[in-house]
Amino acid sequence: MDGSMAIGLYRHAVTEENLARQYVGWHDAPLVIAESLRLKEIAGRYPEYDLVFTSDLRRCRYTADLLFQDTPIIESPLLREIHFGEWETKTYEELQGKRVYRNWLEDQSLPIPGGESLGVFEERLEQFWSNLFSDSHAPEVAANYIHRKHKDLRIAFVTHGGVIRYFLSKWVAETKAFWEWKIPFAEGYELHWTAEEWREKSRCSSLLEVPSTESPGG
Template sequence: MDDYMVIACIRHGLTEENEKGKYLGWTNSSLSRKGIELLKRRNTFFEEYERCFSSDLNRCLETAHFLFPHAPLISSSLLREIHFGGWEGLTYESLKDDDAYQEWLLDPSISPPNGEGIEQFGKRVDLAWAQIVAQIEEHNGKRYAVMTHGGVIRHLLTSLSPGHVHRTFWEWKVNHGEGYEMVWKTENDWRNQTCTSLREVPLMGKAYG
């Protein structure tokens, strides 16, 4: 049976801040030279998608350009990474002695200074997903990509994965320039939202379910 719906959630390529282990969040960085080279080597392994929904930050828009140059692009600020506020651009090493940071590591529902807590972040991503679903319904296609950030992908996978694929938010491994295709086999599956199965993209890994 052909898949009823396929939506790939893909993490943007590397930036210089990523390479240095910095919290990036809403900082509007571009891809690094290394990130671009990795994407150029990888783009032939991706299949085509009818449209690409993307975070409006440069690193996602640039990755979408390299991987899916022919797909119409729809950007949204709702697909941004969690906002780290005053910790943007800093590393674990520079923050490890900060009491507020240590409290946040233990309880991410606490917002970073001038930033965003995990619950607020989750509600924003849920709204982004609802808008994507509405646009897909209007377009009436079958294959889409979502170009976004690690935290957004982890939230969507935790919310939409089938029950037998049980992972917590932090257990999902999402490398730069890679991600997962969520597959819905039937229209009824799609209406229920929980996907039927997952498979890694580029399609060189194993399927989950």
């Protein structure tokens, strides 16, 4: 690739389970109706992209459809949140009496009963990232959008909070712990690389919060 690279990382919009402060990983929760209406109103504030990848869960796919209506969208289960297994749709109050849960709060590298360990989750995300420029996601789209070697390329991921925190921790120069990254719903960050930085697999050279809080007029 001879041009620059920009990757937008966007969290899905709000679900009822989010409002109830439940653990939601692979549980396929839809967006709340009011949130869908809000996204339609503010979609014009978001940057444009050549291609959008999204988790295959409804809350991400619906967010992507509403915000990037005229952009090719590819679903990937590899972009799912960590699988919370037996804790899906449970709250802290419901789980705090369980020893295995308290142990996990102290050491989140431990496996989640019926779900994923942090290591398995990260391996899945690395698999997605390593295949980003292959045809494995969607050959008919990749040929038109991903393999344009001589231009600036802009890609967005519409995914989950944990996924975004992992990519930020890996690719942003600023040192922050995983949970220190604040990821508002339907918002995120845009990472920028020069062609040389991208080829060398360096951390990104700049980071912007998206969408911009400035009005279109400045």
